Amino acid sequence: ETGVTQSPTHLIKTRGQQVTLRCSSQSGHNTVSWYQQALGQGPQFIFQYYREEENGRGNFPPRFSGLQFPNYSSELNVNALELDDSALYLCASSSRLGAGNEQFFGPGTRLTVL
């Protein structure tokens, strides 16, 4: 069983640029969540996708957007990058919706905005 994978591992961008991060969910999982983890902080919920539809969003501006594909893989897009967007971006998948379901996390993409 393949776990959650994310690409790229590291990324360096400059302010104002756009970035796309990718996530492949664990086999059989149809729910993907994205989290942003700033240095020294806990992960913050960005949004969740279930069967290709956004199913909840945290306190992030519209320049953070996402997609989920028919194979349940997902993308996180961030436009007009700001310095504060520098963080570890974590993707998590689960087998169904619901608060009690375990979310399996990927290794993350570390984004640096200069």
Place this chain on the structure above:
Amino acid sequence: AQKVTQAQTEISVVEKEDVTLDCVYETRDTTYYLFWYKQPPSGELVFLIRRNSFDEQNEISGRYSWNFQKSTSSFNFTITASQVVDSAVYFCALSEAPTGTASKLTFGTGTRLQVTL
């Protein structure tokens, strides 16, 4: 609004010592779930335990044990006979979404545990 507080920013212990990581949560819901995750230097969050709000039984798994007390809104984590491999950042998290809606995890700020020889 839901909130998780981990007041201990960093803890250092010598191998074989016992250590307890504190977690206090706030929620208005009567149905919720609590989690502990471990984050080693590699960055990947590793699931340790899940507890629902109706099950206050303490749990033990090897050297790990968890103490859930609704009366004090706490969900503390104890490592017995700590080992160097336990060195990591540990996060407590809360999820209170009803079934069928976004299962958002609210994390604390984490406790960095350093175990030395």
